[in-house]
Amino acid sequence: MRKTLLESLTHGSLTEPAPAPDDSALAELAAKVDRAAQARLGRSLAIRAVDAGSCNGCELEIHALSNAFYDIERFGLRFVASPRHADVLLVTGPVTKNMRQALERTYNATPDPKWVVAVGGCAIDGGIFRGSYACVGGVSETVPVDLHIKGCPPSPTDLLKGLLALLKHVSGTR
Amino acid sequence: MDILDNIPQVKAVLSHRPWPRAVVTEAGWQAAIDRLVEGGLTLLGLWGEPTAVHMAVRDGGSAEIAVVTYECAAGTFPSVASRHPPALRLERTIHDLFGLVPSVADDLRPWLDHHAWGKSYPLSGRNASRDVRPYQFLPAEGEALHQVAVGPVHAGIIEPGHFRFTANGEHVVRLEQWLGYTHKGIESLMQGASLEVAAKLASRTSGDSAVAYAFAFACAVEAALQIEAPRQATLLRALMAELERLANHLGDIGAICNDASFALMHAQTGILRERCLRAANVAFGHRLMMDVIVPGGVTRDIAPDGVAALRALLAELRKVFPRLVELYDNTASLQDRTVTTGIVKAEYARRFGAGGYVGRASGRDFDARRAIAYAPYDTLSFEVPVLQAGDVNARVWIRIREVEQSIGLIEQILDQLGPGGLETALPPGIGRGACEGMALTEAFRGDVLVWLRLDGELRVERCHLRDASWFQWPLLETAIEGNIIADFPLCNKSFNCSYSGVDL
Ligand code: SF4
Numbered sequence: 298m299r300k301t302l303l304e305s306l307t308h309g310s311l312t313e314p315a316p317a318p319d320d321s322a323l324a325e326l327a328a329k330v331d332r333a334a335q336a337r338l339g340r341s342l343a344i345r346a347v348d349a350g351s352c353n354g355c356e357l358e359i360h361a362l363s364n365a366f367y368d369i370e371r372f373g374l375r376f377v378a379s380p381r382h383a384d385v386l387l388v389t390g391p392v393t394k395n396m397r398q399a400l401e402r403t404y405n406a407t408p409d410p411k412w413v414v415a416v417g418g419c420a421i422d423g424g425i426f427r428g429s430y431a432c433v434g435g436v437s438e439t440v441p442v443d444l445h446i447k448g449c450p451p452s453p454t455d456l457l458k459g460l461l462a463l464l465k466h467v468s469g470t471r
Numbered sequence: 472m473d474i475l476d477n478i479p480q481v482k483a484v485l486s487h488r489p490w491p492r493a494v495v496t497e498a499g500w501q502a503a504i505d506r507l508v509e510g511g512l513t514l515l516g517l518w519g520e521p522t523a524v525h526m527a528v529r530d531g532g533s534a535e536i537a538v539v540t541y542e543c544a545a546g547t548f549p550s551v552a553s554r555h556p557p558a559l560r561l562e563r564t565i566h567d568l569f570g571l572v573p574s575v576a577d578d579l580r581p582w583l584d585h586h587a588w589g590k591s592y593p594l595s596g597r598n599a600s601r602d603v604r605p606y607q608f609l610p611a612e613g614e615a616l617h618q619v620a621v622g623p624v625h626a627g628i629i630e631p632g633h634f635r636f637t638a639n640g641e642h643v644v645r646l647e648q649w650l651g652y653t654h655k656g657i658e659s660l661m662q663g664a665s666l667e668v669a670a671k672l673a674s675r676t677s678g679d680s681a682v683a684y685a686f687a688f689a690c691a692v693e694a695a696l697q698i699e700a701p702r703q704a705t706l707l708r709a710l711m712a713e714l715e716r717l718a719n720h721l722g723d724i725g726a727i728c729n730d731a732s733f734a735l736m737h738a739q740t741g742i743l744r745e746r747c748l749r750a751a752n753v754a755f756g757h758r759l760m761m762d763v764i765v766p767g768g769v770t771r772d773i774a775p776d777g778v779a780a781l782r783a784l785l786a787e788l789r790k791v792f793p794r795l796v797e798l799y800d801n802t803a804s805l806q807d808r809t810v811t812t813g814i815v816k817a818e819y820a821r822r823f824g825a826g827g828y829v830g831r832a833s834g835r836d837f838d839a840r841r842a843i844a845y846a847p848y849d850t851l852s853f854e855v856p857v858l859q860a861g862d863v864n865a866r867v868w869i870r871i872r873e874v875e876q877s878i879g880l881i882e883q884i885l886d887q888l889g890p891g892g893l894e895t896a897l898p899p900g901i902g903r904g905a906c907e908g909m910a911l912t913e914a915f916r917g918d919v920l921v922w923l924r925l926d927g928e929l930r931v932e933r934c935h936l937r938d939a940s941w942f943q944w945p946l947l948e949t950a951i952e953g954n955i956i957a958d959f960p961l962c963n964k965s966f967n968c969s970y971s972g973v974d975l
Contacts, residue, residue, distance in 0.1 A: 298735070298798050298801070298802065300794065301735065301739065301794060301795070301798055302735070305738075305739075311742060346628040347624060348628075348629070348630050348631050348653070349631075350631075350652070350653040350654075350655055350971075351630070351653070351678070351971065352655075352675040352676065352677060352678040352681075352971050353630055353677060353678045353679055353969065353970070353971050354675065354678025354679070354681065354759055354761070355678070356628055356629065356630065356678075357678060357679060357722075357759070358758070359628055360628055360722075361741075361744075361745060361748070363741070364738075364741035364742060364744070364745050365738060365741065365742050365745075366742070366745050376628060378626035378627070379626070380624075390653065391655060393652065393653055393654055393655055393974075394585075394587040394588050394589070395583075395585045395587050395651055395652045395653070395654050395974075396623065396631060396652050396653065397587065398587070399623045399624050399631065399652070403624055425660075425668075425671055425672060425675060426655045426656070426657075426660065426675075428660070429655055429656035429657075429659060429660050430588050430589070430590065430593045430656050430659060431588055431593070431654050431655055431656035431659075432655055432656065449761070450678065450759065452758060
């Protein structure tokens, strides 16, 4: 163990420089985030991930955000275990009808001010599962969405760009 | 002896490949169940159509595989689950989707149907409705028992499902799972889909096994159409499949240790996993390698700098991974959590036909890559690790050994890659009636089965996808019994069953 620990200390960091916030995400958000919220939150956001019926591909990439390369916590973004502690819901999947109620409840359990980020093609409009008897479609058909991040699944870099754009707006550092 | 001897048949279905399918009489259906109960046959799958049920079985002795079909003239079929419990969730699913009634069933509670679809029996083609009652969990009686309900939304970044624990103090007396939350209706979307769309759907059955599903789907189509993918394509398929296995096993090993509060391992394997995905992205243009495998072959060759990226990855793994294995092996506090925790009895693994590390950690020596020896694994050399202890620790060690085997496989494949055709053209249409194909591939968590029927225009008429998790989830219920609730995350992670893969 000592060797592994020492190496991690002496080797350079793997963590990569932050990508620039996504321009289109900035534009989508521009209209939505108000000043009061900006003042309240500062540069820190608690994120609660909600799988609303994804294939789990999106979850894998959300997970990757915590590895040493992306190290999402350095931005003040962290994943929390309860919606009651969350500022942001990160929602994946085509919102299966079997998950719709759980998603609504999770949304209602999240204190204001809150933001919803829909992650992946499925969460935008149902994606490849659109039109099924078992899916509602995009996340915005169930709860209001502030930001969409495209991709099937979006790469961790895409996710980070979107979340940084959100952070930038929320913290008012435009 | 032929696997279908002694099973009274009505007729053999000649358009089914590569294994035989026979429509059987009621006596034949019961004879097949007899052999499942005796243990001579293992259940590979059980699925429905509007007026028939199919059961795929494998003979443990001769290694033969066959499908038997029972035509449900009266909308009923003799229950498999009432005599062979591994069929239970599959049977409840058949009832939910097709409205066919297993008789006489001990348990016909809904499984996927949470009464949220706005209709009942969605694949039955008829408009019947089912009475709605609140879901009843199985009872547990005794003094001082209490229940803990968890989910569908869990604390971590994982898929949704409901776990109902009955505990006595800290000790779990019974765990009952209730899944179906991610049911997307994949099998209904498959109906009438072009092969292109269907292949994409297949690989999104469980995104962590995107390659294995696309691989199985492609093999099933190729079996149905009696074509073969070119050698170079099969090598690339296996290359992606092994990369997928590496990435998942590395992620799991770290995540299991993390659930035992050993974050260092999680951080280290997280780095290796990320390196795998980046190499995959360089080599195949997608981190999860989605949509590269298609019926007939692959859509692209490995990128020019892909081979170098993969060789660098292997070098890194060969350097770092042994140290992490040593770290796992020498950390007593970690072993204290994993050894003897969450034991799956060998008898259950055998009876349920549990695939992957769940089966192999409990003495079940089965790996589709070797048992079916589909191309190109018939020409590659690798070992299938098997252990007997059946605990969390054994499931970790199976993964460790499989990481080593996958590294060796990728090396062999890289040495054999050369120029060569990537796709065998599909026939424009088959100009005769429908044709049927079935395939099994080995995903990281166990064997995936795909069964399909194509119409004359090469559209999917019916496709069933069976994840390894169907036969693993119920064993998690047995493994946690008598353990403390606090060890559930650890046990659960050591299984890492798919929700999406079984919810479909
Ligand atoms: S967007 Fe793609 S990866 Fe994400 S849940 Fe949907 S199908 Fe899976």
